[in-house]
Amino acid sequence: MTARIIDGKATAASLREDVAAAVARLKSEHGITPGLAVVLVGEDPASAVYVRNKGRQTVEAGMNSYEHKLDAGTSQDELLDLVAKLNADPAVNGILVQLPLPGHIDTSAVIATIDPAKDVDGFHVVNAGRLATGLPALVPCTPVGCVILARQVHSDLSGMEAVVVGRSNIVGKPVAQLLLNENCTVTIAHSRTRDLPEVCRRADLLIAAVGRPEMIRGDWIRPGATVIDVGINRIPTDEGKTRLVGDVAFDEAVEVAGAITPVPGGVGPMTIACLLRSTVEATRRQNGLEPV
Numbered sequence: 001m002t003a004r005i006i007d008g009k010a011t012a013a014s015l016r017e018d019v020a021a022a023v024a025r026l027k028s029e030h031g032i033t034p035g036l037a038v039v040l041v042g043e044d045p046a047s048a049v050y051v052r053n054k055g056r057q058t059v060e061a062g063m064n065s066y067e068h069k070l071d072a073g074t075s076q077d078e079l080l081d082l083v084a085k086l087n088a089d090p091a092v093n094g095i096l097v098q099l100p101l102p103g104h105i106d107t108s109a110v111i112a113t114i115d116p117a118k119d120v121d122g123f124h125v126v127n128a129g130r131l132a133t134g135l136p137a138l139v140p141c142t143p144v145g146c147v148i149l150a151r152q153v154h155s156d157l158s159g160m161e162a163v164v165v166g167r168s169n170i171v172g173k174p175v176a177q178l179l180l181n182e183n184c185t186v187t188i189a190h191s192r193t194r195d196l197p198e199v200c201r202r203a204d205l206l207i208a209a210v211g212r213p214e215m216i217r218g219d220w221i222r223p224g225a226t227v228i229d230v231g232i233n234r235i236p237t238d239e240g241k242t243r244l245v246g247d248v249a250f251d252e253a254v255e256v257a258g259a260i261t262p263v264p265g266g267v268g269p270m271t272i273a274c275l276l277r278s279t280v281e282a283t284r285r286q287n288g289l290e291p292v
C-alpha cells in the first residue's frame with residue numbers, strides 16, 4: 001500500500017480563501033484593510049521569487065502589499081531605520097524581513113527591532129517566548145503549516161509520538177512547541193543525535209526540517225506513520241537541469257508511510273497562506289478585535 005499524499009497546494013488554496021473572506025469582513029464591518037510590508041535586501045534569486053509570490057498573494061487576498069527592495073550594500077542602520085518607520089506606520093499591520101540577510105547585517109538585531117505586534121514571521125523573542133509559555137503569539141508560518149497538514153490526517157494529534165528532525169529557530173523549535181501544545185510526545189533530533197534512524201522509527205508523526213536532500217530513508221520510517229517534509233533542496237539532474245527534493249527520500253518513504261507531503265506541493269505552499277493568516281490575526285489584535 002502506498003501512502004496518502006497530503007495535498008499542501010489544495011489546503012493552502014482553501015486557507016487563502018478563508019483569509020480573503022476574513023479580510024472582506026474586516027473591510028465591510030470595520031473599514032480596515034490589512035497591510036503587509038515585505039523587505040528584501042539584495043539579489044538572492046530564491047528570496048526574490050518568495051517576495052514576489054508573497055506580494056501577489058497578499059493582494060489577491062484583498063490586503064495591501066508594500067514591497068521594499070533594498071540593494072545588497074544597504075547598511076544595518078539603514079535597514080533598522082526602515083523597520084522603525086514600518087513599526088510606526090499605521091497602514092502596516094505586518095512586517096516581514098526576508099531572510100537570509102547579507103552577511104554584514106546582524107539578523108537578530110533586525111528581528112529584535114520589529115514591533116512584536118507586527119512580527120508576522122513570529123521570529124521576535126517576545127513571540128517565541130509567548131509561544132513557549134502558552135500565551136497568544138504570532139507563530140512562525142512554516143511550522144503552523146506543518147501542523148495544519150498533520151491535522152488533515154489526524155484530527156486529534158494528542159498522545160502521538162512526534163519526532164522533529166532539525167532544531168532551527170524558524171522551523172524545528174517552533175514546530176516542536178506547537179506539537180507539544182497539541183499534546184504530542186515530542187522528540188527533537190539534530191546533527192548530534194545518536195542513531196537518528198532509530199529515533200525516527202519511533203515516530204507516529206515525523207517532521208523533517210534538516211536541509212539535506214533525501215537524507216531520511218524509507219527504512220527510517222515506521223510503517224503507517226505520517227511524514228511532513230519541510231525540506232526544499234535543489235539538486236542537479238542527469239539532464240544538466242535542477243529539481244526540488246525534500247529531506248525525505250520520497251520514493252522509498254511513500255511505500256512505508258501512511259501519509260506524506262510531497263516536495264514541491266506539500267509544506268511549501270502553506271507558508272505564504274499562513275503568513276497571510278498571521279497578517280489578519282495581527283491586524284485584528286492591533287485593532288482590539290477577537291481572533292477569527
Ligand code: NDP
Pocket residue numbers: 142165166167168169170171172189190191192193196209210211212230231232233267268271
Ligand atoms: P537550518 O539549517 O537552520 O537547520 C537545520 C537543522 O537540521 C539543524 O538543527 C541541524 O542540526 C539539523 N541537521 C543538519 N544535518 C543533520 C543531520 N545530518 N542529522 C540530523 N540533523 C541534522 O535549516 P532550516 O530549519 O532553516 O530549514 C530546514 C529545511 O527546511 C531546509 O531545506 C529549508 O530549505 C526548508 N525550509 C522550507 C520552508 C518552506 O516554506 N517549506 C521554510 C523554511 C525552511 P544542528 O542544530 O545540530 O546543526
